[in-house]
Amino acid sequence: MDEMLSVRQLMKTYGKGCPACLDLTGPDHGRNMCPVCGTIVACADVSLDVYPGEVLGIVGESGSGKSTLVKTLYFDEEPTAGEFYLRSYEDGVPNLYDLSSRKKRWVRNHQMGMVYQNPHLGLRLDHSAGGNIAEKLLMAGNYHVGSIRERAVQLLEKTDIPITRMDDLPRYFSGGMQQRVQISKAMANNPPLLLLDEVTTGLDVSVQANVLDLIREIQRELGVSMIVVSHDFSVIRMLTNRTIVMKNGRIVEQGLTDQIMEDPQHAYTQLLINSLL
Amino acid sequence: MPLLNIEQLNKSFHLHQFGGKQIVGCSGINLTLDHGEFIGITGKSGAGKSTILKCIYRTYIPTSGSMYYESDSYGTIDLARAGEREMIEIRQKEIGYVSQFLKLLPRVTAQDAVIQELVATGCPKERAEGEARSMLRHFGLAESLWDTYPNTFSGGEKLRLNLAAAMVKRPKFLLLDEPTASLDNGSKEAVRDMILDLKRQGTSMMGIFHDLEFMEKVVDQEFSMQSGSITGGRTA
Numbered sequence: 001m002d003e004m005l006s007v008r009q010l011m012k013t014y015g016k017g018c019p020a021c022l023d024l025t026g027p028d029h030g031r032n033m034c035p036v037c038g039t040i041v042a043c044a045d046v047s048l049d050v051y052p053g054e055v056l057g058i059v060g061e062s063g064s065g066k067s068t069l070v071k072t073l074y075f076d077e078e079p080t081a082g083e084f085y086l087r088s089y090e091d092g093v094p095n096l097y098d099l100s101s102r103k104k105r106w107v108r109n110h111q112m113g114m115v116y117q118n119p120h121l122g123l124r125l126d127h128s129a130g131g132n133i134a135e136k137l138l139m140a141g142n143y144h145v146g147s148i149r150e151r152a153v154q155l156l157e158k159t160d161i162p163i164t165r166m167d168d169l170p171r172y173f174s175g176g177m178q179q180r181v182q183i184s185k186a187m188a189n190n191p192p193l194l195l196l197d198e199v200t201t202g203l204d205v206s207v208q209a210n211v212l213d214l215i216r217e218i219q220r221e222l223g224v225s226m227i228v229v230s231h232d233f234s235v236i237r238m239l240t241n242r243t244i245v246m247k248n249g250r251i252v253e254q255g256l257t258d259q260i261m262e263d264p265q266h267a268y269t270q271l272l273i274n275s276l277l
Numbered sequence: 278m279p280l281l282n283i284e285q286l287n288k289s290f291h292l293h294q295f296g297g298k299q300i301v302g303c304s305g306i307n308l309t310l311d312h313g314e315f316i317g318i319t320g321k322s323g324a325g326k327s328t329i330l331k332c333i334y335r336t337y338i339p340t341s342g343s344m345y346y347e348s349d350s351y352g353t354i355d356l357a358r359a360g361e362r363e364m365i366e367i368r369q370k371e372i373g374y375v376s377q378f379l380k381l382l383p384r385v386t387a388q389d390a391v392i393q394e395l396v397a398t399g400c401p402k403e404r405a406e407g408e409a410r411s412m413l414r415h416f417g418l419a420e421s422l423w424d425t426y427p428n429t430f431s432g433g434e435k436l437r438l439n440l441a442a443a444m445v446k447r448p449k450f451l452l453l454d455e456p457t458a459s460l461d462n463g464s465k466e467a468v469r470d471m472i473l474d475l476k477r478q479g480t481s482m483m484g485i486f487h488d489l490e491f492m493e494k495v496v497d498q499e500f501s502m503q504s505g506s507i508t509g510g511r512t513a
Contacts, residue, residue, distance in 0.1 A: 209383065216382075255361060256335060256364060263290070263331075270293050270294060271293075
Protein backbone atom coordinates (compact mmCIF):
# COMPACT_ATOMS: atom_id res chain seq x y z
CA MET A 1 0.00 0.00 0.00
CA ASP A 2 1.54 3.32 -1.13
CA GLU A 3 -1.16 5.46 0.43
CA MET A 4 -1.03 6.44 4.07
CA LEU A 5 -4.76 6.02 4.20
CA SER A 6 -7.41 4.91 1.79
CA VAL A 7 -11.14 5.41 2.10
CA ARG A 8 -13.59 3.66 -0.20
CA GLN A 9 -17.30 4.28 -0.68
CA LEU A 10 -17.80 5.77 2.73
CA MET A 11 -21.39 6.51 3.63
CA LYS A 12 -23.03 7.88 6.73
CA THR A 13 -26.77 8.30 6.99
CA TYR A 14 -29.03 9.24 9.85
CA GLY A 15 -32.46 7.61 9.59
CA LYS A 16 -33.92 4.30 8.54
CA GLY A 17 -33.04 4.71 4.87
CA CYS A 18 -34.87 3.62 1.74
CA PRO A 19 -33.84 2.59 -1.80
CA ALA A 20 -34.33 6.15 -3.06
CA CYS A 21 -32.04 7.88 -0.53
CA LEU A 22 -28.89 7.97 -2.64
CA ASP A 23 -30.63 8.73 -5.93
CA LEU A 24 -32.61 11.67 -4.59
CA THR A 25 -29.94 13.41 -2.56
CA GLY A 26 -26.61 15.05 -3.42
CA PRO A 27 -25.44 18.16 -5.25
CA ASP A 28 -27.63 17.58 -8.34
CA HIS A 29 -30.69 17.81 -6.12
CA GLY A 30 -29.24 20.41 -3.78
CA ARG A 31 -30.25 18.52 -0.65
CA ASN A 32 -29.07 15.80 1.67
CA MET A 33 -32.41 14.81 3.10
CA CYS A 34 -34.19 12.01 1.29
CA PRO A 35 -37.62 13.35 0.19
CA VAL A 36 -39.15 9.87 0.45
CA CYS A 37 -38.15 8.73 3.93
CA GLY A 38 -36.55 11.80 5.51
CA THR A 39 -33.20 10.14 6.06
CA ILE A 40 -30.23 12.50 6.20
CA VAL A 41 -27.42 11.42 3.90
CA ALA A 42 -24.50 13.16 5.63
CA CYS A 43 -21.95 11.72 3.24
CA ALA A 44 -21.98 9.07 0.54
CA ASP A 45 -19.77 7.71 -2.25
CA VAL A 46 -16.72 9.22 -0.59
CA SER A 47 -13.44 7.68 -1.72
CA LEU A 48 -10.11 9.34 -1.11
CA ASP A 49 -6.43 8.65 -0.56
CA VAL A 50 -3.83 10.50 1.49
CA TYR A 51 -0.17 9.80 0.81
CA PRO A 52 2.60 9.73 3.43
CA GLY A 53 3.55 13.25 4.52
CA GLU A 54 0.78 14.76 2.43
CA VAL A 55 -1.80 17.30 3.55
CA LEU A 56 -5.20 16.86 1.94
CA GLY A 57 -7.72 19.69 2.13
CA ILE A 58 -11.48 19.24 2.30
CA VAL A 59 -13.61 22.31 1.61
CA GLY A 60 -17.32 22.88 1.48
CA GLU A 61 -20.02 24.94 3.15
CA SER A 62 -21.56 23.89 6.44
CA GLY A 63 -23.73 20.84 5.94
CA SER A 64 -21.60 19.54 3.09
CA GLY A 65 -20.60 16.48 5.12
CA LYS A 66 -16.95 17.33 5.63
CA SER A 67 -17.03 17.16 9.44
CA THR A 68 -19.03 13.94 9.39
CA LEU A 69 -16.38 12.52 7.13
CA VAL A 70 -13.46 13.22 9.52
CA LYS A 71 -15.49 12.19 12.55
CA THR A 72 -16.12 8.86 10.84
CA LEU A 73 -12.39 8.51 10.21
CA TYR A 74 -11.69 9.14 13.89
CA PHE A 75 -14.37 6.57 14.85
CA ASP A 76 -16.39 9.29 16.58
CA GLU A 77 -19.19 8.19 14.27
CA GLU A 78 -19.93 4.71 13.01
CA PRO A 79 -20.23 4.71 9.21
CA THR A 80 -23.32 3.23 7.55
CA ALA A 81 -21.06 1.59 4.97
CA GLY A 82 -17.55 1.90 3.67
CA GLU A 83 -13.94 0.84 3.93
CA PHE A 84 -11.02 2.50 5.64
CA TYR A 85 -7.41 1.31 5.40
CA LEU A 86 -4.38 2.69 7.21
CA ARG A 87 -0.93 1.70 6.04
CA SER A 88 0.54 1.96 9.52
CA TYR A 89 -1.95 -0.59 10.84
CA GLU A 90 -1.11 -4.13 9.71
CA ASP A 91 0.11 -2.86 6.33
CA GLY A 92 -3.32 -1.57 5.45
CA VAL A 93 -4.84 -5.03 5.02
CA PRO A 94 -7.89 -4.98 7.32
CA ASN A 95 -10.85 -2.68 6.81
CA LEU A 96 -10.67 -0.69 10.05
CA TYR A 97 -14.45 -0.49 10.25
CA ASP A 98 -14.56 -4.27 10.64
CA LEU A 99 -12.29 -4.22 13.71
CA SER A 100 -13.56 -4.82 17.22
CA SER A 101 -14.18 -1.68 19.24
CA ARG A 102 -11.13 -2.46 21.36
CA LYS A 103 -8.91 -2.55 18.28
CA LYS A 104 -10.53 0.59 16.90
CA ARG A 105 -9.67 2.34 20.14
CA TRP A 106 -6.11 1.14 19.80
CA VAL A 107 -5.83 2.54 16.26
CA ARG A 108 -7.37 5.81 17.36
CA ASN A 109 -5.07 6.20 20.35
CA HIS A 110 -1.84 5.16 18.68
CA GLN A 111 -2.20 6.12 15.06
CA MET A 112 -4.36 9.24 14.94
CA GLY A 113 -4.68 12.66 16.43
CA MET A 114 -7.76 14.84 16.09
CA VAL A 115 -8.19 18.55 16.61
CA TYR A 116 -11.77 19.78 16.74
CA GLN A 117 -13.13 23.22 15.98
CA ASN A 118 -14.56 23.36 19.46
CA PRO A 119 -11.87 22.78 22.13
CA HIS A 120 -14.35 21.28 24.56
CA LEU A 121 -14.71 18.28 22.24
CA GLY A 122 -11.00 17.57 22.24
CA LEU A 123 -10.05 18.68 25.73
CA ARG A 124 -11.26 18.16 29.26
CA LEU A 125 -11.44 21.82 30.15
CA ASP A 126 -11.46 21.07 33.88
CA HIS A 127 -8.31 18.96 33.76
CA SER A 128 -4.94 20.68 33.61
CA ALA A 129 -3.24 21.22 30.27
CA GLY A 130 -0.59 18.69 31.28
CA GLY A 131 -3.28 16.30 32.45
CA ASN A 132 -4.96 16.42 29.05
CA ILE A 133 -1.75 15.39 27.35
CA ALA A 134 -1.18 12.71 29.99
CA GLU A 135 -4.62 11.31 29.24
CA LYS A 136 -3.75 10.73 25.60
CA LEU A 137 -0.44 9.13 26.58
CA LEU A 138 -2.11 6.90 29.17
CA MET A 139 -4.68 5.75 26.61
CA ALA A 140 -1.80 4.59 24.45
CA GLY A 141 -0.40 2.57 27.34
CA ASN A 142 2.32 4.92 28.57
CA TYR A 143 2.17 4.72 32.39
CA HIS A 144 5.55 6.11 33.41
CA VAL A 145 4.83 9.34 35.29
CA GLY A 146 8.27 10.84 34.70
CA SER A 147 8.25 10.26 30.98
CA ILE A 148 4.66 11.51 30.71
CA ARG A 149 5.60 14.75 32.43
CA GLU A 150 8.68 15.10 30.24
CA ARG A 151 6.67 14.57 27.04
CA ALA A 152 4.02 17.06 28.19
CA VAL A 153 6.67 19.72 28.80
CA GLN A 154 8.18 19.02 25.39
CA LEU A 155 4.82 19.32 23.63
CA LEU A 156 3.76 22.46 25.45
CA GLU A 157 7.08 24.10 24.66
CA LYS A 158 6.67 23.13 21.04
CA THR A 159 3.22 24.69 20.92
CA ASP A 160 4.27 27.83 22.79
CA ILE A 161 2.27 27.25 25.96
CA PRO A 162 4.26 28.62 28.93
CA ILE A 163 5.32 25.71 31.12
CA THR A 164 4.16 27.72 34.12
CA ARG A 165 0.59 27.21 32.82
CA MET A 166 0.99 23.45 32.55
CA ASP A 167 -1.01 22.77 35.69
CA ASP A 168 -3.71 25.33 34.90
CA LEU A 169 -7.11 24.45 33.52
CA PRO A 170 -7.65 25.04 29.79
CA ARG A 171 -11.04 26.48 30.71
CA TYR A 172 -9.20 29.66 31.66
CA PHE A 173 -7.04 29.73 28.52
CA SER A 174 -7.67 31.94 25.49
CA GLY A 175 -9.17 30.34 22.37
CA GLY A 176 -5.82 30.21 20.60
CA MET A 177 -4.11 28.63 23.61
CA GLN A 178 -6.86 26.03 23.92
CA GLN A 179 -6.34 25.14 20.27
CA ARG A 180 -2.60 24.79 20.85
CA VAL A 181 -3.18 22.51 23.85
CA GLN A 182 -5.51 20.46 21.66
CA ILE A 183 -2.78 20.16 19.05
CA SER A 184 -0.28 19.10 21.75
CA LYS A 185 -2.68 16.45 22.92
CA ALA A 186 -3.37 15.22 19.41
CA MET A 187 0.36 14.98 18.71
CA ALA A 188 1.21 13.33 22.06
CA ASN A 189 1.82 9.85 20.65
CA ASN A 190 3.48 11.03 17.43
CA PRO A 191 0.62 9.70 15.32
CA PRO A 192 1.27 9.29 11.59
CA LEU A 193 -2.14 10.83 10.83
CA LEU A 194 -3.59 14.10 12.08
CA LEU A 195 -7.19 15.16 11.47
CA LEU A 196 -7.95 18.88 11.74
CA ASP A 197 -11.57 20.00 11.70
CA GLU A 198 -11.98 23.77 11.23
CA VAL A 199 -9.23 24.38 13.77
CA THR A 200 -8.87 28.11 13.17
CA THR A 201 -12.53 28.98 12.75
CA GLY A 202 -13.58 31.63 15.21
CA LEU A 203 -10.08 32.73 16.19
CA ASP A 204 -8.70 36.25 15.73
CA VAL A 205 -6.58 36.56 12.60
CA SER A 206 -3.28 36.91 14.47
CA VAL A 207 -4.09 33.87 16.61
CA GLN A 208 -5.24 32.03 13.51
CA ALA A 209 -1.89 32.73 11.86
CA ASN A 210 -0.06 31.45 14.90
CA VAL A 211 -2.03 28.16 14.93
CA LEU A 212 -1.59 27.68 11.17
CA ASP A 213 2.15 28.27 11.44
CA LEU A 214 2.32 25.66 14.17
CA ILE A 215 0.49 23.12 12.01
CA ARG A 216 2.79 23.85 9.09
CA GLU A 217 5.83 23.44 11.29
CA ILE A 218 4.60 20.07 12.60
CA GLN A 219 3.96 18.93 9.06
CA ARG A 220 7.37 20.03 7.84
CA GLU A 221 9.38 18.70 10.74
CA LEU A 222 7.59 15.43 11.39
CA GLY A 223 6.17 14.67 7.96
CA VAL A 224 2.79 13.81 9.47
CA SER A 225 -0.02 13.09 7.00
CA MET A 226 -2.97 15.36 7.57
CA ILE A 227 -6.54 15.92 6.55
CA VAL A 228 -7.50 19.56 6.94
CA VAL A 229 -11.19 20.38 6.88
CA SER A 230 -12.05 24.02 6.39
CA HIS A 231 -14.55 26.29 4.72
CA ASP A 232 -11.76 28.84 4.36
CA PHE A 233 -9.78 28.72 1.13
CA SER A 234 -6.91 30.75 2.56
CA VAL A 235 -6.34 28.04 5.17
CA ILE A 236 -6.53 25.35 2.49
CA ARG A 237 -4.17 27.24 0.19
CA MET A 238 -1.63 27.68 2.93
CA LEU A 239 -1.57 24.08 4.11
CA THR A 240 -2.42 21.75 1.24
CA ASN A 241 -1.27 20.50 -2.15
CA ARG A 242 -4.46 18.65 -3.00
CA THR A 243 -8.05 19.52 -2.23
CA ILE A 244 -11.43 17.84 -2.27
CA VAL A 245 -14.59 19.92 -2.62
CA MET A 246 -17.77 18.60 -1.02
CA LYS A 247 -21.40 19.58 -1.36
CA ASN A 248 -24.51 17.91 0.01
CA GLY A 249 -22.51 14.98 1.27
CA ARG A 250 -20.70 14.17 -1.98
CA ILE A 251 -17.35 14.96 -3.50
CA VAL A 252 -18.02 17.30 -6.42
CA GLU A 253 -14.44 17.99 -7.42
CA GLN A 254 -10.89 17.15 -6.48
CA GLY A 255 -7.57 18.36 -7.76
CA LEU A 256 -4.37 20.27 -7.12
CA THR A 257 -5.15 23.12 -4.75
CA ASP A 258 -3.94 25.85 -7.11
CA GLN A 259 -5.97 24.29 -9.92
CA ILE A 260 -9.12 24.17 -7.77
CA MET A 261 -8.61 27.87 -7.03
CA GLU A 262 -7.64 29.10 -10.49
CA ASP A 263 -9.54 26.72 -12.76
CA PRO A 264 -12.49 25.34 -10.77
CA GLN A 265 -14.55 22.94 -12.85
CA HIS A 266 -17.75 22.32 -10.95
CA ALA A 267 -20.44 25.00 -10.72
CA TYR A 268 -20.34 24.84 -6.93
CA THR A 269 -16.56 25.26 -6.76
CA GLN A 270 -16.80 28.23 -9.11
CA LEU A 271 -19.40 29.74 -6.83
CA LEU A 272 -17.17 29.19 -3.78
CA ILE A 273 -14.18 30.78 -5.50
CA ASN A 274 -16.25 33.72 -6.72
CA SER A 275 -17.48 34.19 -3.16
CA LEU A 276 -13.97 34.78 -1.81
CA LEU A 277 -13.52 38.19 -0.26
CA MET B 278 12.64 12.77 -28.21
CA PRO B 279 12.05 16.46 -27.50
CA LEU B 280 11.59 17.55 -23.89
CA LEU B 281 8.04 18.70 -24.52
CA ASN B 282 5.73 18.10 -27.41
CA ILE B 283 2.44 19.96 -27.35
CA GLU B 284 -0.17 18.79 -29.84
CA GLN B 285 -3.49 20.46 -30.52
CA LEU B 286 -3.76 21.96 -27.05
CA ASN B 287 -7.09 23.62 -26.35
CA LYS B 288 -8.19 25.29 -23.17
CA SER B 289 -11.56 26.86 -22.66
CA PHE B 290 -13.25 27.96 -19.48
CA HIS B 291 -16.84 27.03 -18.79
CA LEU B 292 -18.47 29.63 -16.55
CA HIS B 293 -21.46 28.12 -14.81
CA GLN B 294 -22.55 31.34 -13.16
CA PHE B 295 -22.91 33.07 -16.52
CA GLY B 296 -25.21 30.57 -18.15
CA GLY B 297 -22.44 28.22 -19.20
CA LYS B 298 -20.53 30.87 -21.11
CA GLN B 299 -17.36 29.56 -22.79
CA ILE B 300 -14.17 31.57 -22.75
CA VAL B 301 -11.39 30.37 -25.03
CA GLY B 302 -7.95 30.56 -23.42
CA CYS B 303 -5.96 29.02 -26.24
CA SER B 304 -6.74 26.73 -29.15
CA GLY B 305 -4.92 24.48 -31.58
CA ILE B 306 -1.52 25.01 -29.99
CA ASN B 307 1.37 22.93 -31.39
CA LEU B 308 4.83 23.44 -29.96
CA THR B 309 7.99 21.38 -29.67
CA LEU B 310 10.67 22.21 -27.14
CA ASP B 311 14.00 20.43 -27.43
CA HIS B 312 16.26 19.67 -24.50
CA GLY B 313 18.17 22.75 -23.44
CA GLU B 314 16.15 25.00 -25.71
CA PHE B 315 14.40 28.28 -24.89
CA ILE B 316 11.08 29.19 -26.48
CA GLY B 317 9.78 32.74 -26.16
CA ILE B 318 6.14 33.69 -26.61
CA THR B 319 4.92 37.20 -27.29
CA GLY B 320 1.50 38.72 -27.75
CA LYS B 321 -0.94 41.20 -26.26
CA SER B 322 -2.40 40.54 -22.85
CA GLY B 323 -5.34 38.19 -23.18
CA ALA B 324 -3.80 36.46 -26.18
CA GLY B 325 -3.49 33.17 -24.26
CA LYS B 326 0.22 33.12 -23.46
CA SER B 327 -0.13 32.44 -19.75
CA THR B 328 -2.86 29.90 -20.47
CA ILE B 329 -0.30 27.68 -22.22
CA LEU B 330 2.14 27.94 -19.33
CA LYS B 331 -0.56 27.25 -16.75
CA CYS B 332 -1.75 24.20 -18.71
CA ILE B 333 1.81 22.83 -18.69
CA TYR B 334 2.08 23.46 -14.95
CA ARG B 335 -1.48 22.09 -14.61
CA THR B 336 -2.82 25.04 -12.71
CA TYR B 337 -5.29 24.81 -15.58
CA ILE B 338 -6.78 21.53 -16.78
CA PRO B 339 -6.42 21.35 -20.56
CA THR B 340 -9.73 20.86 -22.36
CA SER B 341 -8.19 18.71 -25.10
CA GLY B 342 -4.89 17.91 -26.71
CA SER B 343 -1.71 16.42 -25.36
CA MET B 344 1.55 17.61 -23.84
CA TYR B 345 4.14 14.84 -23.88
CA TYR B 346 6.95 15.60 -21.48
CA GLU B 347 10.16 13.66 -20.86
CA SER B 348 10.20 13.28 -17.10
CA ASP B 349 13.15 12.01 -15.07
CA SER B 350 10.81 10.24 -12.68
CA TYR B 351 8.11 8.96 -14.98
CA GLY B 352 9.57 8.72 -18.50
CA THR B 353 7.35 10.11 -21.26
CA ILE B 354 4.21 11.42 -19.62
CA ASP B 355 1.25 13.35 -21.01
CA LEU B 356 0.98 16.32 -18.66
CA ALA B 357 -2.60 16.84 -19.81
CA ARG B 358 -3.52 13.53 -18.21
CA ALA B 359 -0.92 13.11 -15.47
CA GLY B 360 -2.25 12.28 -12.01
CA GLU B 361 -2.20 14.84 -9.22
CA ARG B 362 0.50 12.96 -7.33
CA GLU B 363 2.70 12.83 -10.40
CA MET B 364 2.23 16.56 -11.00
CA ILE B 365 3.17 17.36 -7.40
CA GLU B 366 6.34 15.31 -7.73
CA ILE B 367 7.21 16.84 -11.11
CA ARG B 368 6.63 20.36 -9.77
CA GLN B 369 8.82 19.68 -6.77
CA LYS B 370 11.71 18.18 -8.67
CA GLU B 371 11.56 19.12 -12.34
CA ILE B 372 9.39 22.02 -13.45
CA GLY B 373 9.69 25.49 -11.95
CA TYR B 374 7.26 28.36 -12.49
CA VAL B 375 8.01 32.03 -12.09
CA SER B 376 5.13 34.42 -12.37
CA GLN B 377 4.77 38.14 -12.32
CA PHE B 378 2.64 37.70 -9.24
CA LEU B 379 4.15 36.52 -6.02
CA LYS B 380 2.42 33.65 -4.32
CA LEU B 381 4.56 33.03 -1.29
CA LEU B 382 3.34 31.69 1.98
CA PRO B 383 2.64 34.30 4.63
CA ARG B 384 5.08 34.75 7.52
CA VAL B 385 8.01 33.08 5.82
CA THR B 386 11.08 35.28 5.46
CA ALA B 387 12.58 35.87 2.03
CA GLN B 388 15.59 33.74 2.82
CA ASP B 389 13.53 30.87 4.25
CA ALA B 390 11.28 30.89 1.20
CA VAL B 391 14.27 30.18 -1.02
CA ILE B 392 15.75 27.65 1.41
CA GLN B 393 12.46 25.75 1.66
CA GLU B 394 12.32 25.33 -2.11
CA LEU B 395 15.68 23.57 -2.04
CA VAL B 396 14.99 21.54 1.08
CA ALA B 397 11.82 20.21 -0.57
CA THR B 398 13.98 18.61 -3.25
CA GLY B 399 15.99 16.78 -0.59
CA CYS B 400 18.95 19.17 -0.36
CA PRO B 401 20.56 19.29 3.12
CA LYS B 402 19.73 22.42 5.09
CA GLU B 403 23.27 23.82 5.40
CA ARG B 404 23.91 23.63 1.68
CA ALA B 405 20.48 25.09 0.96
CA GLU B 406 21.27 28.09 3.14
CA GLY B 407 24.47 28.84 1.28
CA GLU B 408 22.88 28.50 -2.13
CA ALA B 409 19.86 30.56 -1.14
CA ARG B 410 22.11 33.42 -0.06
CA SER B 411 24.17 33.41 -3.19
CA MET B 412 21.01 33.34 -5.30
CA LEU B 413 19.47 36.28 -3.42
CA ARG B 414 22.73 38.14 -3.82
CA HIS B 415 22.83 37.39 -7.53
CA PHE B 416 19.39 38.92 -8.04
CA GLY B 417 20.40 41.94 -5.99
CA LEU B 418 17.83 41.66 -3.24
CA ALA B 419 19.09 43.96 -0.47
CA GLU B 420 20.58 41.93 2.36
CA SER B 421 18.57 43.87 4.92
CA LEU B 422 15.40 42.30 3.44
CA TRP B 423 16.46 38.67 3.68
CA ASP B 424 15.15 38.25 7.19
CA THR B 425 11.85 40.04 6.60
CA TYR B 426 8.46 38.98 5.27
CA PRO B 427 8.05 39.63 1.54
CA ASN B 428 4.44 40.86 1.71
CA THR B 429 5.67 44.44 2.04
CA PHE B 430 8.23 44.15 -0.78
CA SER B 431 7.94 46.28 -3.88
CA GLY B 432 6.86 44.62 -7.14
CA GLY B 433 10.43 44.34 -8.36
CA GLU B 434 11.68 42.91 -5.06
CA LYS B 435 8.93 40.30 -5.04
CA LEU B 436 9.76 39.29 -8.58
CA ARG B 437 13.46 38.98 -7.76
CA LEU B 438 12.62 36.81 -4.79
CA ASN B 439 10.33 34.70 -6.95
CA LEU B 440 13.09 34.24 -9.49
CA ALA B 441 15.57 33.29 -6.80
CA ALA B 442 13.14 30.75 -5.33
CA ALA B 443 12.46 29.14 -8.71
CA MET B 444 15.99 29.19 -10.07
CA VAL B 445 17.79 28.03 -6.94
CA LYS B 446 16.53 24.51 -7.67
CA ARG B 447 18.17 24.65 -11.12
CA PRO B 448 15.09 22.90 -12.47
CA LYS B 449 15.16 20.80 -15.58
CA PHE B 450 12.39 22.88 -17.13
CA LEU B 451 11.46 26.43 -16.21
CA LEU B 452 8.30 28.33 -17.09
CA LEU B 453 8.73 32.09 -17.01
CA ASP B 454 5.59 34.23 -17.00
CA GLU B 455 6.87 37.74 -17.68
CA PRO B 456 9.89 37.41 -15.41
CA THR B 457 11.16 40.90 -16.17
CA ALA B 458 7.85 42.75 -16.05
CA SER B 459 8.64 45.24 -13.30
CA LEU B 460 12.43 45.23 -13.25
CA ASP B 461 14.90 47.99 -13.98
CA ASN B 462 17.60 47.41 -16.56
CA GLY B 463 20.23 46.27 -14.07
CA SER B 464 17.91 43.62 -12.64
CA LYS B 465 16.90 42.54 -16.12
CA GLU B 466 20.51 41.85 -16.86
CA ALA B 467 20.81 39.77 -13.70
CA VAL B 468 17.84 37.74 -14.91
CA ARG B 469 19.38 37.32 -18.33
CA ASP B 470 22.69 36.22 -16.84
CA MET B 471 20.92 33.64 -14.74
CA ILE B 472 18.90 32.42 -17.71
CA LEU B 473 22.06 32.00 -19.76
CA ASP B 474 23.74 30.30 -16.84
CA LEU B 475 20.84 27.87 -16.37
CA LYS B 476 20.81 27.24 -20.11
CA ARG B 477 24.47 26.31 -20.05
CA GLN B 478 23.66 23.82 -17.33
CA GLY B 479 20.95 22.28 -19.48
CA THR B 480 17.73 23.86 -18.21
CA SER B 481 15.05 24.13 -20.89
CA MET B 482 12.75 27.11 -20.71
CA MET B 483 9.53 28.54 -22.04
CA GLY B 484 8.91 32.18 -21.33
CA ILE B 485 6.53 35.03 -21.92
CA PHE B 486 8.14 38.42 -22.35
CA HIS B 487 6.98 41.93 -22.87
CA ASP B 488 10.40 43.16 -23.70
CA LEU B 489 11.13 41.84 -27.18
CA GLU B 490 14.59 43.31 -27.32
CA PHE B 491 15.59 41.64 -24.09
CA MET B 492 14.13 38.35 -25.19
CA GLU B 493 15.80 38.10 -28.55
CA LYS B 494 19.16 37.72 -26.93
CA VAL B 495 18.23 34.55 -25.10
CA VAL B 496 15.59 32.61 -27.04
CA ASP B 497 16.09 29.89 -29.66
CA GLN B 498 12.57 30.04 -31.03
CA GLU B 499 10.02 32.80 -30.89
CA PHE B 500 6.24 32.58 -31.32
CA SER B 501 3.61 35.26 -31.35
CA MET B 502 0.03 34.76 -30.27
CA GLN B 503 -3.26 36.42 -31.01
CA SER B 504 -6.74 35.55 -29.69
CA GLY B 505 -5.64 32.19 -28.33
CA SER B 506 -3.74 30.97 -31.38
CA ILE B 507 -0.16 31.00 -32.50
CA THR B 508 0.02 33.35 -35.45
CA GLY B 509 3.69 33.43 -36.21
CA GLY B 510 7.01 31.91 -35.30
CA ARG B 511 10.64 32.03 -36.18
CA THR B 512 13.88 30.43 -35.14
CA ALA B 513 16.43 32.82 -33.77
